[in-house]
Amino acid sequence: MPRSRKGSAPRKGGPRRRGGAQSSAQADSGSSEDEAASEARSTTSDCPSLASASAEDGLGGDAVDEQGQQEDLEEKLKEYVDCLTDKSAKTRQGALESLRLALAARLLPDFLLQRSLTLADALEKCLRKGKGEEQALAAALGGLLCVQLGPGPQSEELFQGLQPLLVSVLTDPTASPSARLHCASALGLGCYVAAADIQDLLSCLTCLEGVFGRPCSAGGSTAPANLHGVFCATLQAWALLLTICPSSHLSHILDRQLPRLHQLLSSETVNLRIAAGETIALLFELARDLEEDLTYADMDALCGALRTLATDSNKHRAKADRRRQRATFRAVLHYVEGGDCEEETVRFGLEALYVDSWARRRVYAAFKDALGSGLHHHLQNNELLRDVFGLGPALVLDAAALKACKVSRFEKHLYNAAACKARTKARSRVRDKRADVL
Template identity: 25%
Template sequence: MGRRKSQRKNVAMLDSDEDNSSVSSSSTARSDLMSVSGAGDVQVDKDSLLEQALDALYEKRGSTREKALAAIIEAFNTNLRHQFVEKKFATLLHQCLNSIKKGSSKEIALGCHAIGLLALTVGSGDHAREILEESVAPISHALKSSSDSLKTVSLLECLAVVTFVSATETEETERSMQIMWQLLHPKLGSNVVAVKTPAVVVTAVVSTWAFLLTTMDGCSLNSKDWQESISYFSTLLDKDERSVRISAGEALAVIFETGIEKLAAENKTTPDGSILEGNKYRQGYTHILGLKSKILNQVRSLSAEAGGKGSTKKDLNSQRNLFKDVLEFLEDGYIPDISMKIGGNSLHMSTWSELIQLNFLKHFLGGGFVKHMQDNELLHDVFGFTPKRKNILGVEHQMTSGEKRMFQSPNSVLNKARTQFLNKQRMLSKDRNVGHFAFGMGDEDSR
């Protein structure tokens, strides 16, 4: 089933030449680092300033460490600090992990963000593996003991980014997704009373879980997991908080884009390859189809909601636009046609997985998004994006592989396995949506 010609196009403009607010200036990073080190009147290079901020992470005063982390984050947003990372990788990682283990909620949030930026900077390779191996346990422990929403959201986003960049095995990604899922469905002891999860945390769990799902092969997950997740996200569509509804809608779109063929396959054959005739394997598939009518009605209603008391127009429009796209996808297999301009270069996305990945990383990177999209080879590989650069004559041209290496860490070219896997998943997701996909899967359409 192809894409219809009249399909709505959403265009987001993120041109660094025109939007000065989107990227913080290097002078801001410099002044922050100098204020941390107390050397505002000394002219030193940027890596020296970063080293001074790194030294400040050893200070006993929490406010000093917080200021140092903020300065490091600003510096990593402004430029990809490959040379500094090559020299100080281990020290920076372990000091940030110490902040997660012992710091205030604010320091934990800053430490989490710094680790995520570190992972995006190093790309795939040995450093990425070390970040994943060293970070998962302390993040998981901090999540279990967290009662602060800001801290919880930061920990979730850090876990998501680190796993996205570093995980090369399905089991590693599933482990992180399970840690997230347990926040919504905790295992309670006999003397433990369930506590209502704040809406901001629910939204973060669903968003990070869906973000990692975009890297998964749907055939590696069983139908029981799909049933549980689809049923739960359907209940979230009825919640009062608009952010929860939106995150659940995005998650459902990714689920059906990624895993619906798994369900169809299980419906047709048993593990030994024989044709199913109404046995238990059919039950899971039938249960999913049973949710179809309910989900379509929910999505249709949310795409045309008139608004409610206290709701803002911006959030309402975001909800309507999202669920219009989700409705078209679930009914007919059409996906939103998204084009985003980044520093004079156009990036096109044609799958829900790509869109979810881009929106998540845009949110995480904030003011550093444009810079990373322009110079970060990991993101180039993930999105199939090759930015144009001006040569010495001022003429724009596509970057060559040699020019790309000038902007990248030596470590990033040692191991391409992760980025190649993500790129493969992106292409597979595109293939699934060309010519044959529809939510109803043929003759069981109950619209």
């Protein structure tokens, strides 16, 4: 798939290889995902040796014998792979969840390359014959496999096999909302990493448009509440693929989708409103790259809607939702009216990642949703992520250098205590009624 390069320091999701770039990506479905995870973990006892989950397999602990630890982990992963073909649906779900946790936390390309065909066949069967949470877990694991394998023949073959099944589940109105949501995210992430050519990208964009475009035609607020999470994940997957869409295909997409996204700003769900607002900012960023003097026919109405959401104080909304919505739409409004994108700094290890564009923000959020707490490990070691964000080759540090850079727990405690005391004093001076107010 064609990948665009724009300068040495990438703005649109970073440099990409040719051939084949805090939103809350899936907050609406958070409860469903948590239930799936807890159910899967509760059933791991049905699968041999799965009772000891990732907390005990050395995914994040300090190991004395690293090689032995790696061998133990791979032995458990082999058991998980074998359990994917078990007759019990609960056992398959437990294996899928355990593999998902392991792949999110650790980089295991060599292990996966040797079993890519076995895993691909198992995931296809789970998506084709499974139901509900099994399909959701299989889709999530498929996206992680693409991230682990990176661009190349293996991930392309994996995606080619999974794509029709992901599309089938996503577009099936009788499928579980949780399964549809994860299929949308996996379709976007898999296409972003592993799609072979431009036709694969365009077909995925068209499929995703067809899903989130349905509530747009109805005004954005009449869709069933249990599908808002599906529309949110689908919209964010679509926005992710826009960051690598060739400029020759962007113009008509922008003209067609901006009015629809304007309608989604009236959605009853805060996460869908936020996703629509962030996508609007992304569309303006992409359009200004094509045409600096961008004109939009309903600019006044759009800015009015964004300003209303940026100052929303309706008491029937949760305070956390109001705060998150106002912060997001203040940034969106500032950019749409001609300002700059706010920069965010993500520090991991001895390095830092600068998220300074809406495209880069969407790409970072997509990987964060897929990898969770393992994101920093992958930013440090995964060639795909380092290529996407322009971080260069992975840093190689010996044990002495790492120990010298590590701060002891006692030093951290002293630093936090001093910072807390200074912060308390500063706030007390401001809150004191006797303080002079000029």
